[in-house]
Amino acid sequence: MTTITVPHAFNEEDLYVDLQPIFGRSLFLKCEGLNFAGSIKLKAASEMVDAAERDGTLTPGSLLVESSSGNLGVAMSMIAASKGYRFLCVTDSRCNLTTRLMMEALGSEVHVVPARETPGGYLRARLDYVRDLCARDDNCVWLSQYTNPANWKAHYRRTAPAIARAFPELDVLFVGAGTTGTLMGCARWFRAWHRPVRIVAVDSAGSVTFGGPAGRRMIPGLGMSIRPPLLDESFVDEALLVEEAETVRTCHRMARRGFLFGGSTGTVVSGAMNWLARRDARELTAVAIAPDLGERYLDTVYQSNWVQDLYDEETVDAGTAGRRHEESRSGRPAR
Ligand SMILES: Cc1ncc(COP(=O)(O)O)c(C=O)c1O
Numbered sequence: 001m002t003t004i005t006v007p008h009a010f011n012e013e014d015l016y017v018d019l020q021p022i023f024g025r026s027l028f029l030k031c032e033g034l035n036f037a038g039s040i041k042l043k044a045a046s047e048m049v050d051a052a053e054r055d056g057t058l059t060p061g062s063l064l065v066e067s068s069s070g071n072l073g074v075a076m077s078m079i080a081a082s083k084g085y086r087f088l089c090v091t092d093s094r095c096n097l098t099t100r101l102m103m104e105a106l107g108s109e110v111h112v113v114p115a116r117e118t119p120g121g122y123l124r125a126r127l128d129y130v131r132d133l134c135a136r137d138d139n140c141v142w143l144s145q146y147t148n149p150a151n152w153k154a155h156y157r158r159t160a161p162a163i164a165r166a167f168p169e170l171d172v173l174f175v176g177a178g179t180t181g182t183l184m185g186c187a188r189w190f191r192a193w194h195r196p197v198r199i200v201a202v203d204s205a206g207s208v209t210f211g212g213p214a215g216r217r218m219i220p221g222l223g224m225s226i227r228p229p230l231l232d233e234s235f236v237d238e239a240l241l242v243e244e245a246e247t248v249r250t251c252h253r254m255a256r257r258g259f260l261f262g263g264s265t266g267t268v269v270s271g272a273m274n275w276l277a278r279r280d281a282r283e284l285t286a287v288a289i290a291p292d293l294g295e296r297y298l299d300t301v302y303q304s305n306w307v308q309d310l311y312d313e314e315t316v317d318a319g320t321a322g323r324r325h326e327e328s329r330s331g332r333p334a335r
Contacts, residue, residue, distance in 0.1 A: 007036035033293035037075035045075035047154035069220035070099035077106035155185025174288035187235035202271035221264035260294030
């Protein structure tokens with residue numbers, strides 16, 4: 001039995017799904033959504049708050065502020081509620097409704113900034129907004145997940161060693177890139193311990209992180225519209241880009257087999273499966289990180305109208321295949 005008194009004390013660190021039965025190729029998916037914040041961001045948030053308490057930046061009267069497309073905001077809301085801090089999350093219109101409601105239920109304030117038609121788009125608008133808040137109120141403490149070393153240190157201390165313990169013979173690790181905290185923490189750890197593990201970053205097409213052109217991205221979690229300050233590409237062996245339509249197809253494919261994962265997991269799995277197929281890498285031990293689960297994406301990735309409005313016919317077909325099957329069985333549309 002496990003008993004806890006604070007929500008961040010629980011985090012499942014040792015669950016992997018072998019995707020072999022779904023994709024015909026083994027890939028061990030490390031599930032990071034099994035904690036009270038529902039995502040991998042619990043680790044970054046805990047580490048940043050602990051560091052700020054230790055160095056005296058964060059004190060009882062502080063107002064924590066942070067820019068987040070969702071998951072970090074939920075994790076910060078949870079920790080702030082538990083420790084008695086106020087928290088204000090600055091997000092944008094791509095933040096899922098459920099995520100926003102969760103933050104509010106946990107007692108946080110949420111400000112949604114409008115998009116800007118300028119380079120840096122949503123993210124720059126959010127960061128400008130946070131800077132403005134901090135300039136106006138001395139109680140504001142911005143931990144800044146995009147620049148804070150505690151973000152990658154969380155994964156150096158916890159995520160990478162856990163993977164190495166579970167897979168001592170690991171050959172390749174696929175990690176999604178948002179702030180690149182997860183990527184850099186894992187990459188630095190395997191380098192520091194001289195493990196011959198290939199580190200493959202997976203990003204969304206339209207993200208500028210690895211030097212590609214900026215483009216529309218609708219699924220939160222991965223991708224950046226400015227270069228992530230935490231990224232040091234010398235630790236990364238390869239970077240893959242995945243189209244969002246492909247992300248959606250991959251999420252639906254896993255959901256049809258009972259595994260409802262978040263959008264960024266679809267991206268990472270899609271990139272990893274293509275990479276493994278290109279090398280016919282059946283003998284390689286491969287792990288990918290699944291940052292969260294699918295419930296937060298029911299009104300986007302798993303909603304056929306949303307998918308239909310944004311992506312091509314093939315994606316929509318894949319997404320509605322289960323429903324059409326029901327229609328043909330009953331002779332009328334399934335509701
Ligand atoms: C769902 C999801 N996937 C991936 C990531 C990327 O993680 P990182 O910021 O460590 O690169 C995040 C981060 O917010 C996320 O919320």
